[in-house]
Amino acid sequence: MPLESDAALREILGLETIAVVGCSRTPGKAAHDVPAYLRDHGYDVIPVNPFADEIFGRKAPDTLADVEDEIDIVCLFRPSEEVAGIVETALERTDADVIWTQQGIRDDEAAARAERAGRQVVQDRCMKVEHRRLHAGSSRV
Structure with a gap:
């Protein structure tokens, strides 16, 4: 079952490296502004x-x-x-302990598959919104 508790979200937000699949180079789009916020x-x-x-002065790989x-x-x-295919790629990696789908994005079957493989899953939540809510006024933690 996807994680929803504040304690679990705080723990995840304490991690450091985020691969943003679908990151945009266009300011004003959530897929640009949320990763920019996270970088900041x-x-x-x-x-x-x-x-x-x-994007952000960093080489952008084509795929995960x-x-x-x-x-x-x-x-x-x-x-x-597209979530199922991306989750499959994530499961082929030995890292990527967390799969996080942004607000409005979910695939319950892919989430269950990721959880069975030992990964943590957060669905249909904005990382920026959750960071602001749980860490208002601080940097990452």
Whole structure:
């Protein structure tokens, strides 16, 4: 069952490296502004986007499978119908302990598959909103 308790969300928000699948280079879009906020609050954000060479001055791998760095969280800004495939890629990695789908994005079957594989899942929640709510006035923790 996806995580919802404040304690679990605080623990996840204490992690450091986030691969943002569907990160946008367009200011004003949530898929740009949320990762920018997270960067501004001390997170190591890896933008994943096949249509951008770089975002935030950082090389943007085409897919999650192309991310060479170790990651803690896979944050998805992709339509719900794409979640299952991205989760499969995340499960092939030995890192990526958390799968987080942004507000309005969910796939209960993929979430259950990730949980059975030992991953933590947060669905249909905005990382920026949760960070602000749980860590108002602080940096990351």
